[in-house]
Amino acid sequence: MPGVGGAARKIASWPAGGVHPVQPQWSPDSTQLAYTLGASAGPMIEMLTLASGATRTIRLPARPRNNMVIDLRWSPDGRWLAYARAISPIAATAELWLTDPSDGTSVNLTDGTMRDFSPAWPPDSGSLYFISDRSGTRDLWRFTLGPGGVPEGAPQQIAAGIEMNS
Numbered sequence: 001m002p003g004v005g006g007a008a009r010k011i012a013s014w015p016a017g018g019v020h021p022v023q024p025q026w027s028p029d030s031t032q033l034a035y036t037l038g039a040s041a042g043p044m045i046e047m048l049t050l051a052s053g054a055t056r057t058i059r060l061p062a063r064p065r066n067n068m069v070i071d072l073r074w075s076p077d078g079r080w081l082a083y084a085r086a087i088s089p090i091a092a093t094a095e096l097w098l099t100d101p102s103d104g105t106s107v108n109l110t111d112g113t114m115r116d117f118s119p120a121w122p123p124d125s126g127s128l129y130f131i132s133d134r135s136g137t138r139d140l141w142r143f144t145l146g147p148g149g150v151p152e153g154a155p156q157q158i159a160a161g162i163e164m165n166s
Contacts, residue, residue, distance in 0.1 A: 005151060006052045006064055012033065012048055022069055023070075023071060023072070025072050025074045025081070026074070027078055028074060028076055028077065030050075033047070034046070034047055034048075034074060034101065036069040038075060040067065043059075043067045043068065043069055045057070045058045045072070045081060046058075050086075058099060062072065062101060063095075065112070066085040066086050066094065066095050068085060068086055068087065069083050070086050071119055073083040073120060075118070075121045075125040076121055076122075077124075078101075079100065081100075081101050082096065082098050082119035082128055083096070083097055084118065085126075092115060093113060093115050094116055095108065095109070095110045096108075096109040096117075096128070096130055100147040106155060109128070110155075113122060114133055115131075115138070116131075116132045117130065118130055127142050127144045127145055129142050130143075131164045132155070134155075135157060137163050138164045139143070139157060139158070139159050140158040140162075141155045142155060142158050143155050144156075
């Protein structure tokens with residue numbers, strides 16, 4: 001729908017077989033929309049360019065498990081899409097990933113032995129916050145990211161014992 005009013009228009013359809021709606025994410029410059037496609041063909045993110053209506057698909061690395069994207073967040077600098085992947089939306093474990101939307105390069109941040117989910121970015125895109133149960137309760141953690149999205153060391157616990165939800 002135009003910002004000044006007018007009729008709404010459909011820009012994308014929910015994919016056939018899609019079972020878990022992940023909130024679509026606008027690029028920081030509002031020119032693209034990123035959303036996940038159904039897990040039946042493997043994990044994928046579709047990028048829609050609003051001006052042209054053109055789409056392109058980013059095929060994410062396949063895993064023996066955790067092939068459903070359950071969270072998706074675009075970094076403020078537009079360089080990364082952060083997301084959590086699990087076997088299902090209610091799975092006991094989930095892993096975190098980064099994917100460069102320009103070329104599909106992906107970086108696995110966690111191994112999926114804990115429930116790491118709900119990624120969030122600070123304004124400078126230099127770190128990634130997330131919720132994890134790695135300390136026994138769902139708390140806030142942070143990775144400091146270096147060049148290429150590679151974490152600089154282990155994640156740091158930011159809050160403890162508060163049982164956060166996304």
